[in-house]
Amino acid sequence: xxxxxxxxxxxxxxxxxxxxxxxxxxxxxxxxxxxxxxxxxxxxxxxxxxxxxxxxxxxxxxxxxxxxxxxxxxxxxxxxxxxxxxxxxxxxxxxxxxxxxxxxxxxxxxxxxx
Amino acid sequence: xxxxxxxxxxxxxxxxxxxxxxxxxxxxxxxxxxxxxxxxxxxxxxxxxxxxxxxxxxxxxxxxxxxxxxxxxxxxxxxxxxxxxxxxxxxxxxxxxxxxxxxxxxxxxxxx
Numbered sequence: 001x002x003x004x005x006x007x008x009x010x011x012x013x014x015x016x017x018x019x020x021x022x023x024x025x026x027x028x029x030x031x032x033x034x035x036x037x038x039x040x041x042x043x044x045x046x047x048x049x050x051x052x053x054x055x056x057x058x059x060x061x062x063x064x065x066x067x068x069x070x071x072x073x074x075x076x077x078x079x080x081x082x083x084x085x086x087x088x089x090x091x092x093x094x095x096x097x098x099x100x101x102x103x104x105x106x107x108x109x110x111x112x113x114x
Numbered sequence: 115x116x117x118x119x120x121x122x123x124x125x126x127x128x129x130x131x132x133x134x135x136x137x138x139x140x141x142x143x144x145x146x147x148x149x150x151x152x153x154x155x156x157x158x159x160x161x162x163x164x165x166x167x168x169x170x171x172x173x174x175x176x177x178x179x180x181x182x183x184x185x186x187x188x189x190x191x192x193x194x195x196x197x198x199x200x201x202x203x204x205x206x207x208x209x210x211x212x213x214x215x216x217x218x219x220x221x222x223x224x225x226x
C-alpha cells in the first residue's frame with residue numbers, strides 16, 4: 001500500500017459519455033500528478049498540481065479536465081474521449097513538486113473507450 | 115525531447131541467479147535518477163533516488179549504481195526470488211525540472 005488510492009480501477013465508456021477518475025492520497029503531500037500509460041509506451045505526465053495550483057499541463061487535449069479541490073484529492077474529468085485514449089491512468093503524489101521528491105503512485109485506472 | 119532508454123525490454127532469470135539491467139539518459143543537465151519497481155496490478159513503488167556521480171544505493175538484494183558523466187545507471191538483483199518478478203522503471207529529472215521522464219521499463223520474470 002502506497003497511501004494513494006484510485007477509483008474506479010476499471011472503466012469502460014463510450015465516446016459520448018462523461019466520467020470522472022478519482023485519486024486520494026493519505027500521506028499529507030502537497031503535490032499530485034496525473035500520468036497516462038499507453039501500451040508499450042513510457043509513463044507520460046499529463047498534469048501537476050502543487051498546493052492545489054496547476055503548475056503543469058503537458059499539452060493535454062481539453063477532453064481531459066483535471067480538478068484539485070484540496071491537497072488530498074485529485075480528479076480527472078473525461079468527456080467525448082476517443083478510442084486512442086484507452087490507457088492506464090495513474091495518479092501520484094509527493095511532498096512538493098520539486099526535484100528529488102519521491103513520488104508515490106496509485107494502482108491506476110484501466111480505461112477503455114469504445 | 116529527453117530520451118530515457120532501458121534495456122533489455124524483458125528478461126527471464128532462473129531463481130537464485132543474479133541479474134542486472136541498464137537505464138540510459140541524457141548526461142547533460144542531469145539532476146536525479148529514480149528507480150521504481152512495478153508489480154502487475156499494483157502501484158509502482160520507489161526503490162532509489164540517486165543524484166551524485168558514482169552513487170551506489172542498496173536495498174536488501176537490490177542495488178543500483180549511477181554514472182552521470184556517461185549517462186547510465188545499472189540495477190542489480192542478487193539471488194533472484196519469484197517475488198522480484200516485476201517491471202523495473204527508471205525516470206530522469208533534468209536540471210531545475212521536477213517533471214520525471216520515464217523509460218519503458220525492463221520486465222523481469224523469475225523462473226522457479
